[in-house]
Amino acid sequence: xxxxxxxxxxxxxxxxxxxxxxxxxxxxxxxxxxxxxxxxxxxxxxxxxxxxxxxxxxxxxxxxxxxxxxxxxxxxxxxxxxxxxxxxxxxxxxxxxxxxxxxxxxxxxxxxxxxxxxxxxxxxxxxxxxxxxxxxxxxxxxxxxxxxxxxxxxxxxxxxxxxxxxxxxxxxxxxxxxxxxxxxxxxxxxxxxxxxxxxxxxxxxxxxxxxxxxxxxxxxxxxxxxxxxxxxxxxxxxxxxxxxxxxxxxxxxxxxxxxxxxxxxxxxxxxxxxxxxxxxxxxxxxxxxxxxxxxxxxxxxxxxxxxxxxxxxxxxxxxxxxxxxxxxxxxxxxxxxxxxxxxxxxxxxxxxxxxxxxxxxxxxxxxxxxxxxxxxxxxxxxxxxxxxxx
Amino acid sequence: xxxxxxxxxxxxxxxxxxxxxxxxxxxxxxxxxxxxxxxxxxxxxxxxxxxxxxxxxxxxxxxxxxxxxxxxxxxxxxxxxxxxxxxxxxxxxxxxxxxxxxxxxxxxxxxxxxxxxxxxxxxxxxxxxxxxxxxxxxxxxxxxxxxxxxxxxxxxxxxxxxxxxxxxxxxxxxxxxxxxxxxxxxxxxxxxxxxxxxxxxxxxxxxxxxxxxxxxxxxxxxxxxxxxxxxxxxxxxxxxxxxxxxxx
Numbered sequence: 024x025x026x027x028x029x030x031x032x033x034x035x036x037x038x039x040x041x042x043x044x045x046x047x048x049x050x051x052x053x054x055x056x057x058x059x060x061x062x063x064x065x066x067x068x069x070x071x072x073x074x075x076x077x078x079x080x081x082x083x084x085x086x087x088x089x090x091x092x093x094x095x096x097x098x099x100x101x102x103x104x105x106x107x108x109x110x111x112x113x114x115x116x117x118x119x120x121x122x123x124x125x126x127x128x129x130x131x132x133x134x135x136x137x138x139x140x141x142x143x144x145x146x147x148x149x150x151x152x153x154x155x156x157x158x159x160x161x162x163x164x165x166x167x168x169x170x171x172x173x174x175x176x177x178x179x180x181x182x183x184x185x186x187x188x189x190x191x192x193x194x195x196x197x198x199x200x201x202x203x204x205x206x207x208x209x210x211x212x213x214x215x216x217x218x219x220x221x222x223x224x225x226x227x228x229x230x231x232x233x234x235x236x237x238x239x240x241x242x243x244x245x246x247x248x249x250x251x252x253x254x255x256x257x258x259x260x261x262x263x264x265x266x267x268x269x270x271x272x273x274x275x276x277x278x279x280x281x282x283x284x285x286x287x288x289x290x291x292x293x294x295x296x297x298x299x300x301x302x303x304x305x306x307x308x309x310x311x312x313x314x315x316x317x318x319x320x321x322x323x324x325x326x327x328x329x330x331x332x333x334x335x336x337x338x339x340x341x342x343x344x345x346x347x348x349x350x351x352x353x354x355x356x357x358x359x360x361x362x363x364x365x366x367x368x369x370x371x372x373x374x375x376x377x378x379x380x381x382x383x384x385x386x387x388x389x390x391x392x393x394x395x396x397x398x399x400x401x402x403x404x405x406x407x408x409x410x411x412x413x
Numbered sequence: 414x415x416x417x418x419x420x421x422x423x424x425x426x427x428x429x430x431x432x433x434x435x436x437x438x439x440x441x442x443x444x445x446x447x448x449x450x451x452x453x454x455x456x457x458x459x460x461x462x463x464x465x466x467x468x469x470x471x472x473x474x475x476x477x478x479x480x481x482x483x484x485x486x487x488x489x490x491x492x493x494x495x496x497x498x499x500x501x502x503x504x505x506x507x508x509x510x511x512x513x514x515x516x517x518x519x520x521x522x523x524x525x526x527x528x529x530x531x532x533x534x535x536x537x538x539x540x541x542x543x544x545x546x547x548x549x550x551x552x553x554x555x556x557x558x559x560x561x562x563x564x565x566x567x568x569x570x571x572x573x574x575x576x577x578x579x580x581x582x583x584x585x586x587x588x589x590x591x592x593x594x595x596x597x598x599x600x601x602x603x604x605x606x607x608x609x610x611x612x613x614x615x616x617x618x619x620x621x622x623x624x625x626x627x628x629x630x631x632x633x634x635x636x637x638x639x640x641x642x643x644x645x646x647x648x649x650x651x652x653x654x655x656x657x658x659x660x661x
Contacts, residue, residue, distance in 0.1 A: 032504035034532075034579035035487040041570035041583060101568015101588030108548045108567060119547035119571050208645060209541060209577035362579045364661050365504055 030296070031366030040358035040370040043378040045095035047350045048386060050200045050222060053092045054346065055390075057197040057223070058230010059085035060133065060189055065260065067136075067186035073256040077238050079140060080403045084234060085193075086133045087390035087397070093126065094386050098377050118199075118206050125199055129192045136185040139178045141401050146170045148401075159400070197226040204353060211286035212293070212357040217275045221349075224268035229346035231261045232339035237391075239336055247404055251328045258335040262318040265342060269311045272349070276307075286364055293360040293367055294352075302352045310345030314338035455538055455557035455650055458622045458629050459595060459606075460638070461531050464655040466616035468493055468529035472608035473511040479596060479607035486582040488593040489533040489608055493517075494659055496525045502659045530660050531617060533608070534559065534580040534593035535641065535649030542572035542581065542590075551590065557650070558597050563589050577645045595619055 063081040066074040110123035149160035198219040205218025242249040373379040491510030495503040550565035566589035584591035596606035620629030638652035
């Protein structure tokens with residue numbers, strides 16, 4: 024247990040942060056879902072052909088992250104065994120009560136889309152394999168091995184519709200997560216109509232970034248050939264969304280400073296005394312300024328592909344850190360000052376324990392394990408883009 | 414054969430949608446019928462006299478004993494405000510004021526005024542905590558008391574974030590949200606709250622607002638009273654006599 028460092032007067036019940044690193048991880052993972060899905064939809068709905076190499080992968084990534092989006096909450100709840108009550112006996116005046124429904128709806132959309140996208144592959148494998156594998160693929164095909172042109176054309180139509188529904192669903196899912204915080208009028212650091220939009224944009228950039236890095240890593244360590252055009256397009260979208268994201272984050276801060284409400288003195292003290300590094304240096308400084316400028320060069324300037332990719336990768340990694348820092352600064356930051364508006368507390372996550380960093384790390388890694396297992400059954404990447412390494 | 418399967422899927426689909434709707438309507442119905450839906454009548458109000466409180470902390474100790482409040486958590490506490498001549502405000506509440514207060518360390522000549530402010534759940538007319546509870550575990554009793562159903566609370570802490578007064582805490586024993594109930598169990602027995610009963614100077618009063626001869630109703634009529642953080646729009650039902658502007 025880390026010692027809590029306080030200064031000034033805190034209400035006695037404000038000594039501990041109620042929401043731990045698990046609640047930081049929850050919007051972070053949910054954000055990756057939204058971002059990854061947007062990438063897959065850019066291909067399926069908006070016809071950005073360059074994204075074809077990662078179209079399937081992004082969809083499965085969204086699914087894998089989605090599977091673990093709720094797990095941090097379960098580790099946080101005082102009574103996880105009652106978690107389903109949110110859906111069984113919801114109180115609709117609560118912003119939180121809608122999460123189960125929105126989450127489930129989105130999960131169904133993503134699952135259906137994955138099934139339709141992979142149907143030809145499943146059918147092919149159901150025909151080509153033997154024994155238990157054949158049975159597995161036959162089950163995955165739900166017993167329907169109809170891959171006539173008409174059936175596949177219908178599949179394509181359905182995929183487009185699902186992806187089209189999925190875009191607003193993804194936006195709602197993550198905008199809603201921002202709303203959970205933004206709608207709390209009791210907390211001056213959270214209460215802002217901009218919060219859902221900022222959460223959404225940061226979700227998109229983090230999702231694109233994790234796809235870029237994962238795609239590069241897969242290509243680096245397997246026989247898959249890296250598609251430079253695909254990466255370049257992802258850099259473009261990443262830059263565009265990141266400009267909006269940083270602009271809104273900056274505007275929100277500016278509004279706080281300019282308005283200087285009664286609460287601002289304690290919030291600004293909290294930012295400088297408790298979050299100096301993670302807010303000013305990481306979120307606003309290094310991890311915002313460098314990607315903004317460098318991605319601009321990556322997108323606009325002519326340069327050798329290897330340099331473009333390296334710079335883009337560094338920016339993607341920085342953006343992942345920026346978004347994580349943003350989640351930390353919002354969620355933890357909002358609990359570091361007392362509602363007495365006179366004192367600050369501190370929060371340091373433990374390593375072990377139910378809400379410790381180790382569990383957080385495991386939860387973050389689990390989606391990648393799911394993707395790995397998925398790849399054993401069905402390929403994450405298109406066969407035609409693979410080449411044998413010499 | 415193909416037709417049979419299609420028919421089966423169609424029927425299965427309708428069954429799924431139907432059962433989903435049934436569960437949904439059932440759950441919505443049960444929520445609406447639950448205690449959270451009772452129209453708050455706010456039959457009771459709490460009055461705190463900051464001009465009388467001597468900061469002895471007996472109220473905090475009595476609350477802890479009466480309600481088995483775990484150590485380091487507080488259903489009620491007492492704050493001491495010391496306003497100095499230079500305008501600076503010093504606030505403290507060691508152990509929630511439970512053990513009383515040591516003399517202030519400032520020169521007497523530097524002190525403009527000093528006073529005690531007891532705090533507790535405000536049992537608001539428009540409580541944020543009730544609004545944000547995702548399962549209706551925090552609800553309003555027919556008399557207007559804001560209560561927590563221990564058996565329904567999932568321990569998400571959303572209510573703690575939403576309460577502008579930090580009147581709530583996560584009970585380390587039950588792992589659910591906990592807070593002052595204005596001793597609802599005692600009120601139901603015709604008694605008053607433990608903190609009210611032990612206060613040696615009568616700085617705390619709890620009573621019906623519709624009892625015209627009662628002290629609370631009379632004070633509500635006769636005195637100009639303040640509430641904490643009125644800007645939140647929660648309409649608190651704890652009213653303060655002599656509340657200074659420095660108190661949040």
